[in-house]
Amino acid sequence: xxxxxxxxxxxxxxxxxxxxxxxxxxxxxxxxxxxxxxxxxxxxxxxxxxxxxxxxxxxxxxxxxxxxxxxxxxxxxxxxxxxxxxxxxxxxxxxxxxxxxxxxxxxxxxxxxxxxxxxxxxxxxxxxxxxxxxxxxxxxxxxxxxxxxxxxxxxxxxxxxxxxxxxxxxxxxxxxxxxxxxxxxxxxxxxxxxxxxxxxxxxxxxxxxxxxxxxxxxxxxxxxxxxxxxxxxxxxxxxxxxxxxxxxxxxxxxxxxxxxxxxxxxxxxxxxxxxxxxxxxxxxxxxxx
DNA sequence: TTGCAGGGGTCAA
DNA sequence: TTGACCCCTGCA
Numbered sequence: 001x002x003x004x005x006x007x008x009x010x011x012x013x014x015x016x017x018x019x020x021x022x023x024x025x026x027x028x029x030x031x032x033x034x035x036x037x038x039x040x041x042x043x044x045x046x047x048x049x050x051x052x053x054x055x056x057x058x059x060x061x062x063x064x065x066x067x068x069x070x071x072x073x074x075x076x077x078x079x080x081x082x083x084x085x086x087x088x089x090x091x092x093x094x095x096x097x098x099x100x101x102x103x104x105x106x107x108x109x110x111x112x113x114x115x116x117x118x119x120x121x122x123x124x125x126x127x128x129x130x131x132x133x134x135x136x137x138x139x140x141x142x143x144x145x146x147x148x149x150x151x152x153x154x155x156x157x158x159x160x161x162x163x164x165x166x167x168x169x170x171x172x173x174x175x176x177x178x179x180x181x182x183x184x185x186x187x188x189x190x191x192x193x194x195x196x197x198x199x200x201x202x203x204x205x206x207x208x209x210x211x212x213x214x215x216x217x218x219x220x221x222x223x224x225x226x227x228x229x230x231x232x233x234x235x236x237x238x239x240x241x242x243x244x245x246x247x248x249x250x251x252x253x254x255x256x257x258x259x260x261x262x263x264x265x266x267x268x269x270x271x272x273x274x275x276x277x278x279x280x281x282x283x284x285x286x287x288x289x
Numbered sequence: 290t291t292g293c294a295g296g297g298g299t300c301a302a
Numbered sequence: 303t304t305g306a307c308c309c310c311t312g313c314a
Contacts, residue, residue, distance in 0.1 A: 027297065119297085122297055122298085123297080123298040123299060124295090124296060124297085124298050124299075124307075124308090125296065125297075125298085125308095125309085126295090126296050126297080126310085126311080127296095127297075128310095128311090129296090129309075129310070129311090130297085173308075173309060173310085174308075174309085175307075175308020175309055176300095176306095176308050176309095177299095177307095177308075178308090180299085214299085214300080215298085215299065215300085216299085217298060217299050217300085218298090218299095219297075219298060219299090220297095220298070220299085223297085236297085238297040238298080239296085239297065239298090240297060241297085279297080283297090
């Protein structure tokens, strides 16, 4: 991997197993927009960047080397050998197909707070509405950022929503989830939960901490653990995952508990990667519905 | 046009 | 263990 800067662009050469569409459309993030030229623009850690690729070269626009090393290298998980992971997981035929289908998926290292709120909103909800709610929250309480003549908004910080009440938050149309967002903001601002410190805890301990927040059950907690706390052994299990695991490995319907047990035995410390391949595979092919 | 089911779960009884 | 839940789209 070779990295250099050209004006406001950082160019990274020799990146294997990296596919923008698969990364942004596999369900782990909600704020990346596809442009007409096939590139993607997103608001991440209070910055707007555009990313495109040309073979094994990726080009990050509106950034610099300092941010690349401080943020993007880790955000896009560029130092991990995904081909090795794919090879390791491809021991059974089903997983081999799923991993081949979703080749180039990277597990993004997202901001914990944003990830937490996003997946609280995701519960019993559909993707277009989740995106809409996150967008309106950002427009109302985030900071404007100008890029290419267009105004983007950073994701609001916990402090930005801390003092709000339910009536004020109702505009975002997240319904009964508004009180969960407020609970999360309050627990964090008041110091009941230190989300930054969760990385240092074990997966089990970190999950217990997250589930102290209202609206955070096992599924939401596992998404936060996987997408923002580098806990790659979790296997977030929603209806899609349950259906595809049942379909591919059991041949009959199974419980969430069965899925969890199966994932630990089959995928172990690579559960999170396996889950992403399977989830994307199931949704795109509408398998198991 | 109206009515109803259901969606990447969680809470509370 | 089982409904209810905000909101809104899709479909009859």
